[in-house]
Amino acid sequence: MATAAGTAVLVYLVLSGRLCRDADGAAGGRGAMEDEMITSAVSEAAAERERRQEEARGRRRARRARRGRRWPERAPDGWGEAVAGAARTVRFAYGQTLGKWSLGELAFGINYYMRQQGNLQHEYAGSDSVRLGGTGAREELISLLRYMKLCMYFSKKPYKVFLEFGGFDQSDVLIKKSKARFLKPAFTVVRDRDSKCFLLFIRGAISVKERLTAATGADIPFHHVVAKDGCVSNLVLGYAHCGMATAARWIANQAIPCLSKAVKQFPDHRITIIGHSMGASIAALLTYILRENDKLLSSTCIAFGPAACMTWDLAESGKDFITTIVNRNDVVPSLGRVSTAKLRTEVMASSWVHELREQIQQTRFLGFVNRSVSFVRSHVPFVSDPKSKVVDVDMLQPPTSEVHNNKYIASSTSS
Numbered sequence: 001m002a003t004a005a006g007t008a009v010l011v012y013l014v015l016s017g018r019l020c021r022d023a024d025g026a027a028g029g030r031g032a033m034e035d036e037m038i039t040s041a042v043s044e045a046a047a048e049r050e051r052r053q054e055e056a057r058g059r060r061r062a063r064r065a066r067r068g069r070r071w072p073e074r075a076p077d078g079w080g081e082a083v084a085g086a087a088r089t090v091r092f093a094y095g096q097t098l099g100k101w102s103l104g105e106l107a108f109g110i111n112y113y114m115r116q117q118g119n120l121q122h123e124y125a126g127s128d129s130v131r132l133g134g135t136g137a138r139e140e141l142i143s144l145l146r147y148m149k150l151c152m153y154f155s156k157k158p159y160k161v162f163l164e165f166g167g168f169d170q171s172d173v174l175i176k177k178s179k180a181r182f183l184k185p186a187f188t189v190v191r192d193r194d195s196k197c198f199l200l201f202i203r204g205a206i207s208v209k210e211r212l213t214a215a216t217g218a219d220i221p222f223h224h225v226v227a228k229d230g231c232v233s234n235l236v237l238g239y240a241h242c243g244m245a246t247a248a249r250w251i252a253n254q255a256i257p258c259l260s261k262a263v264k265q266f267p268d269h270r271i272t273i274i275g276h277s278m279g280a281s282i283a284a285l286l287t288y289i290l291r292e293n294d295k296l297l298s299s300t301c302i303a304f305g306p307a308a309c310m311t312w313d314l315a316e317s318g319k320d321f322i323t324t325i326v327n328r329n330d331v332v333p334s335l336g337r338v339s340t341a342k343l344r345t346e347v348m349a350s351s352w353v354h355e356l357r358e359q360i361q362q363t364r365f366l367g368f369v370n371r372s373v374s375f376v377r378s379h380v381p382f383v384s385d386p387k388s389k390v391v392d393v394d395m396l397q398p399p400t401s402e403v404h405n406n407k408y409i410a411s412s413t414s415s
Helices: 002-016 025-068 079-096 103-117 134-156 159-166 208-215 242-265 278-291 312-317 337-349 352-362 364-379 402-414
Strands: 173-177 187-192 197-202 219-221 224-228 231-236 239-241 270-276 300-304 322-325
Touching: 079 208, 134 159, 134 197, 134 270, 134 300, 134 322, 159 187, 173 242, 187 242, 197 242, 197 278, 208 242, 208 278, 219 242, 224 312, 231 312, 239 242, 239 278, 242 278, 270 278, 278 300, 278 322
Parallel strands: 197 270, 270 300, 300 322
Antiparallel strands: 173 187, 187 197, 219 239, 224 231
């Protein structure tokens, strides 16, 4: 308003021709008053411009602060924090998926790349791998199968059915958290008298709130302190999945007092943490946290199909107390930000646009639609406008030459 008023005063005074008038006493007084008005208007305009610039700088600083603020490392205390965290998770998930991937790439590019790769089956075995055999391996596999069934029963069956299948009674239940919330997954702790173990089961992503926890995929610092004889022998630095690490810390706060008391009462019992999918990733991170407690050093983990949740150094440091079971080419353990970025690069480099154009031209109905669109575009001026939303299929040009694409596919197949 001050800028507009100052401009109006200046235009009026210039057009009225009073800026250069030589006048006597009364005219001189009016000239001084007009000069004062001009000076005041210019000062107000400059102040208003400075204020607007400062507000713009403040908004930019606020945007940078929102982008750069740290992700939460603890579960929300109330519904306000939960709603704010869930909204930020939705924005993050959109930016990592549809914010980077167009619908064409999702619908056609990935499908084309899957057909080019075929139904590949890989067996990952290092030089130091040992083939299991004998009665000991058979008993271990039977035990793992039982744990997997218990994990599935806890995730998908009523809690009473889970207890009956495992042979537990109510006196064996130490903790029961069946209702999941954002960054607060469902879990339970039971005592297994036969194996002399305290079993901590963590449910996977079933509800919307649990899926929001899995979608909070930002990287946060996660360090593991290796203690020996009461002293720190090693410190492993790394990063972990924000939602899963936060959920693991929340479970640790809930379970450590109870487990410490139970281990003191039954010193011959061990602690085994079991989970599937997202629950398996939380179980692995929770095991690191529990083992930093001197009373809970016996904690081990069995993870069925865990999601990618930590950096390599952290994963290597836990190979002595974490057992991971993956079913062939299960997408969950191999899906992460790095693998997704690599997949997008390979899809963009492939010739899916060229193949889509050929399929449309070879299909009778789609070919008719394509020719009709081309005819209308050539005869109706407003349809041929570059801003029109009608796109001819001939405009879809492959990003690279056909020879280059053949070389790329051949090299990918050979590798």
